[in-house]
Amino acid sequence: MTQKGLKLFFDDFIKKNAIFTDKKVLQSQYIPESIVHRDEQIRQVANILAPALRVEKPSNLFIYGKTGTGKTLTIKYITNQILESAKENNVDIFTLYINCKLKRIADTEYRLIAQITRQLGKEIPPTGLPTDEVYKIFYSTLEKKKTLLILVLDEIDQLVKKTGDEILYNLTRINEELKESQVTIIGISNDLLFIDHIDPRVKSSLSEEEIIFPPYNALQIQSILKERSDKAFRKDVLEGGVLEKCAAYAAREHGDARRALELIRVAGEIAERSSHEKITIKHLDLAEEKIERDRLSDIILTQPKQFQATLYSIIKIGNEKKGVIFTGEIYELYKSLCDTVGLRPLTQRRVSDIICEMDMLGIINASIISKGRYGRTREISLSVPPQSIPVITNILEEGLDLK
DNA sequence: GTCAATTCACATGAAAGAGACCACGGTCTAGTG
DNA sequence: CTAGACCGTGGTCTCTTTCATGTGAATTGACGA
DSSP, X not given: OOHHHHHHHHHHHHHSOOSBSOGGGGSTTOOOSSOTXXXXXXXXXXXXXXXXXXXXXXXXXXXXXXXXXXXXXXXXXXXXXXXXXXXXXXXXXXXXXXETTSTTTSSSHHHHHHHHHHHTTOOOOSSSSOHHHHHHHHHHHHHXXXXXXXXXXXXXXXXXXXXXXXXXXXXXXXXXXXXXXXXXXXXXXXXXXXXXXXXXXXXXXXXXXXXXXXXXXXXXXXXXXXXXXXXXXXXXXXXXXXXXXXXXXXXXXXXXXXXXXXXXXXHHHHHHHTTOSSBOHHHHHHHHHHHHHHHHHHHHHHSOHHHHHHHHHHHHHHHHSOSOEEHHXXXXXXXXXXXXXXXXXXXXXXXXXXXXXXXXXXXXXXXXXXXXXXXXXXXXXXXSOGGGHHHHHHHHHHHXXXX
């Protein structure tokens, strides 16, 4: 494209009838003015948190629900509202929202406490201090504030899975240590069985109240999509059936509204880029493919070489022989691959874990089977759509310098 | 034929080590008046 | 005399290894009918 051509391109871009009117409505951080299909949950949460406005400590609260069922959205919405009323009535409330899954921010005990303290306005070095020192600093800054802190810990199950439930025990004991301030904890978890796996003492004090967010059904997702897309898109850009199909996709995945919104947004982007005036079902299919592909290459690129080598081995074996693959085969190929690439091979123990991680990430399907006399192993198959395999192979070969 | 013991090929768990990163306090060094 | 460089100690964090233990059904082999 010449430079003059570029100017034309941009001019053209502006003139063209944009598909979006307000794209951010479809992004996951967006908080709408009203939340549909969650009246009951909102009422319950509001009831539980309302005492805060009278400076009484609300009960700790635990919220369960699969991804994309509006947990985070609802909590953010309600805490915002509470803050507003608190401001009007001159009540001293502080709310903090922390996502425990964020890497290098709040995914260990130290980091979580440090992050909370930072948000309270006290700088804490990212490492180097003993953990109980950080606790002390946290207590004293909170004590100085003399406030009621509502602490929202999103994806708390991830944190506990990684670091153990000691941290929860410490958190629930905060109030015993504090005189001037109080803390209410709201835990949000995707894992419905999570609470059964933690220490009973912690359990009783942490989940004084429990609320479950059920998945949306296809109809509900449809109306959510309808409402958002009315704001996000220019009128009549959605071809008939697109919304319905999009909702159906998402309902299939345990009613994940976030996914549905992402899907329709990406479909819109694809349509816009290919200068279509309307979003069709074809765009939707393309969008689904693109999302999956982006997700995969994102995962692969951010993983260490060892992970890539293992995945490459799996793909290679999968190409050569149809059907299922076993851990032993992968490890053998992986070892020789390390030899050719000049990588120090990891132990089988570690590779076994890597395979398990891949399963979690949804790149492969692994299930443990026993072949009786012939041992016990994982039965592995790729769960990547076949058309993506060449793309992935390319990425891997590049990452591993195999060309 | 039946049934318990054996056996395979890993899975899974726990603990601990290596190496990167970092804060803190003490000591050394060079520059300044 | 003092600010800044430098060093040692002690801490966290991630990735990994080492060692130990667990596991489920095909196979084996003893046993009795």
